Amino acid sequence: MIPRSVSLIFLLLFLVPEIATVSALMTKPNCTETCGNISIPFPFGIGTGCSMNDWFSVDCNKTTADSPSRAFLSRINMEVLGISLGSSRVRVNSPIISSGCSGRGANLAFDMTGSPFVFSSLNIFIAMGCNNHALLNRIEPEVVGCTSTCGANNLTSSITEGKEKRYCSGNNCCQTRIPSNLQVFNASLGTTEDPNDQGRNQCKVAFIVDRGWSLDNIKSPEAVQDRQHVPVILDWFVYSDNIRVENSDAKNCRPPVQLPSGRWGLSTLTLYSNSTTCSCNLGYDGNPYLPDGCTDIDECKNLNGNWCSGMTKCVNVPGGYKCELDKAKITFLILGAATGLLLLLVGIWGLYKLVRKRKNIELKKKFFKQNGGLLLQQQLSSSDGSIQKTKIFTSKELEKATDRFNDNRILGKGGQGTVYKGMLADGMIVAVKKSKIVDEEKLEEFINEVVILSQVNHRHVVKLLGCCLETEVPLLVYEFIPNGNLYEYIHDQKEEFEFSWEMRLRIATEVARALSYLHSAASIPVYHRDIKSTNILLDEKLRAKVSDFGTSRSIAIDQTHLTTHVQGTFGYFDPEYFQSSQFTGKSDVYSFGVVLAELLSGQKPISYERSEERGSLATHFILLMEENKIFDILDERLIGQEREEEVIAVANLARRCLNWNGKKRPTMREVAIELEQIRLSKGALQAQRSSKQLENIRHEVPNVWENIAGPPTSVTIGDFRNGTGPSLDVQPLISHETW
Structure with a gap:
């Protein structure tokens, strides 16, 4: 059997040659080319001398004024529905043979014996009706036919199933293949010998029909009963004596090719020994049955007719074409490609920039x-x-x-x-x-x-x-701030620079002013919490600038202290704060006292060079003050500057700032005022303080400093009161230590 898709492909092949050859020479000169909407190419023709012979003569009849003319094959009186030169096929209307059907005419046999036409194997024989036993006649010794049974379901169910199986299933409809080279269509319609035959007196029909058309148009027996004709496909041939047969580049004539019965494939069968069909060779178009009817196709005029790329140009040759390099096209293509690539790169870059910008x-x-x-x-x-x-x-x-x-x-x-x-x-x-x-x-x-x-x-x-x-x-x-920090000037001695006592006293006074402002004059009181020499910067005129407020806290005006995790730098932070975790303004005073001790001694807040007991500069300084050995700790760069009264006054101030008891320390405001007075009086304050006895500070010095040595390091201190050591892994968020 032939699948429906094959029939559809054949239908396209059947129609396409007509479209392709319209513009070519298709008829004899002065002969009509069409009848209605049907093209009539030679060997068919309308009128005397326009066809190859009488078998191909076509009558063009005008049935009504409103309908188009209809073409009929004169000798066999069959209406022409379409002609294909390329496949040597003609589509015509074929009668339907019936029995017991009211309103239908007599059964007409269809005999094409002696003609160049045969039924194509693309047709099938179909019988319809209840218990219809249909046989093709005049094809001895073959027996070709089929039997349709009566069923509860109508033909629609059979056809529905047939849409998958592609044939009638036998229920009210049966089908079979037709023999090869069939030229006669005559069928006998009988019933089975079953005495209970329900369809004995019912309408029965049989017909040969185009396979592709039948699957789409036969929906029920009634639909066929009302029709007079169905389309069939006829293969045709010509006698080689009637045409000029030649093997050339333009035309090729060969025996007709038909589909044999029994197998669905292609083979070469000839109805008569001198029968043939002709076609234009590849690359040519037109009518091979006319002298010089095949003309060369110019594939270069049809963009879809050649495979030449943009870099080549098409050159037509007989029977084909060739592609030659086109320098102009290549140059244009290269320029176009370069321009396109540039635009593409610009577009990609722009898109990248846009995506990157958004990202x-x-x-x-x-x-x-x-x-x-x-x-x-x-x-x-x-x-x-x-x-x-x-x-x-x-x-x-x-x-x-x-x-x-x-x-x-x-x-x-x-x-x-x-x-x-x-x-x-x-x-x-x-x-x-x-x-x-x-x-x-x-x-x-x-x-x-x-x-x-x-x-x-x-x-x-x-x-x-x-x-x-x-x-x-x-x-x-x-x-x-261009000149670094105070720590560098105190501890990194430079021979070319004299860090005088007057400069030290001024810097101490400026720092005290800043802290006094933070504690008492700012709109919101601020505790610095990390006063040390590395956080005191010096500008181009060596004026002090307090920096690094990462651990600072602002407090309410009526608030006396902050309760926080202990933070600070070894050697600088308040031991009272260390024990209580309550940071007050006096805690900044203590840290400032250490800075004063640094300015006086030139020594680091924590040092391994001193004994364990005196590892802390604060402890070492207070012990020397208690021993009345202040000049033993004095920076050697200050000796001989004849400012002993001021030095002693500042030392006493530093001692008070380093008092273990925060309540006994002065405020930063008092410290700032006293430093200003020391600068102005140049030692007068020393005489005022010398009569006072030195306080016993030894017992106020915390033992937590005794085992600490080394350079100042910003850390978070653990709670020593719980028996744990200091934690060194937390540092102020932002540091200016190395400015």
């Missing part, structure tokens, strides 16, 4: 939140206008200012980050502090420094110019 925006939002931007906004919004507006720098501004954080711009590195020297667009020199990655536990300390410095406005406090939170690590922008 950077989202990343900056993420970093802003990660670095405490929301907390900073909350702090600033709750300040009631007491905090000065802080400039928010973009990461792009600071990258440009620091030459993308070039190592050559590094001013110093500390435990909490790196400080870079930068120049803003307006030419201002700044210090950009790039903190190390901040964990969530230290975000509050970082934001705290920003908030505190935003509300502090004092010439001896490092001024915060702004911050940037849209980078992976937070950035703070300070005024640039």
Whole structure:
């Protein structure tokens, strides 16, 4: 059997040659080319002398004024539905043989004996009706037919099943193949010998029909009963004596090819020994049955007719074409490709920049939140206008200012980050502090420094110019302090620089002023909590600038102390605070006392060079004061400067600042006033203090210092009262130790 798809393909092949050859010479000169909407190519023809012979003569009849003309084969009187030269097939209307059907005419046999036409194997024989036993006649000795039975279901169910099986199942409809080279259609319709035959007197029909058409149009016996004709396909041939047969590049004539009965395949069968069919060779088009009817096809005129690429041009040759390189096209193609590639790259680059820009925006939002931007906004919004507006720098501004954080711009590195020297667009020199990655536990300390410095406005406090939170690590922008920190001037002696007593006293006074301002004159009192020589910077005129407010805290005006985890730097933080965890303004006073001792002695707050008992500078200093050996600890660079009264006055002040009992320490305001008086009186205060007996400080010196030695290190202290040692893994969030 032939699948329905094959029939559809054949139908396309059947029609396409008609479309393809319309423009070519298809008929004899002065002969009509069409009848209605049917093309009539030679060997068929309309009128005298227009066909090859009488068998191919076509009558064109006009039935009604409104309907198109209809074509009929004159000799066999069958209506022509279409002609295909390429496949040598003609589609016609074939009669239906019936029995017991009211309203139908007589059964007409169909005899094409002696003609060049045979039924194509693309047709099938179908019988319909209840108990219809149908046989083809005049095909001895073969017996061809089929029997349809009566069933409860009508033909529709059979056809529905047939849409999968592609044939009638036998229920009210049966089908079979037809024999090869069949030219006669005559059928006998009978009934079975069953005495209970339900269909004995019912309508029965039989017909030969195009396989493809039958599957789409036969829905029920009634639908066929009302029809007079069904389409069939006829194969045709011509006699070789009637045409000029030649083997050339244009035309090829051969015996007709038909589908044999019994197998579905192609084989060569001839009805007569001198029968043949002709076709134009590949690359030619037209009518092979006319002299010089096959003409060369110009494939170059049809873009779909050749495979020449854009780099070649099509050159037509007889029977085909060839592709030759087209230099102009190649040049144009190269230029076009280069332009297209450039546009593509520009587009990709633009898209990349857009995606990267959007990604950077989202990343900056993420970093802003990660670095405490929301907390900073909350702090600033709750300040009631007491905090000065802080400039928010973009990461792009600071990258440009620091030459993308070039190592050559590094001013110093500390435990909490790196400080870079930068120049803003307006030419201002700044210090950009790039903190190390901040964990969530230290975000509050970082934001705290920003908030505190935003509300502090004092010439001896490092001024915060702004911050940037849209980078992976937070950035703070300070005024640039060019001359390092006090620790370097005290402990790193430089022969070319004389660090005089007058300079030391002035720096101490300036620091005391700044701390006094923070404690009592600022809009919100601030405790620094990490006063040490490394956090005291010196500007171009060697004026003191207090820095590093990462551990600072602001308090309410009526609040006397803060209860916090103990934080500070060994050698500087208050032993009373260490025991009670209550930080007061007197705790800053104690740390400042250590700085005074450093200025007087030139020694480090913690040193391994001293004995274990005197490892702490505070302890060592108080013990020497108790022993009335103040000049034993005095920095040798101060000897001979004839300022002994001032030195003794400052030493007594430092001793009072280092008192174990915080209540007995002076306030920072008192310290600042007394230092101012010392500078103005030049020793008068020493005479006032000399009559007082030295307090017994030995028993007030905490033993926690005795076993501590080494350079000052910022740490978080564990609770010694619970028997645990100091924890060294927590440091102030931001440090200026190496400025």
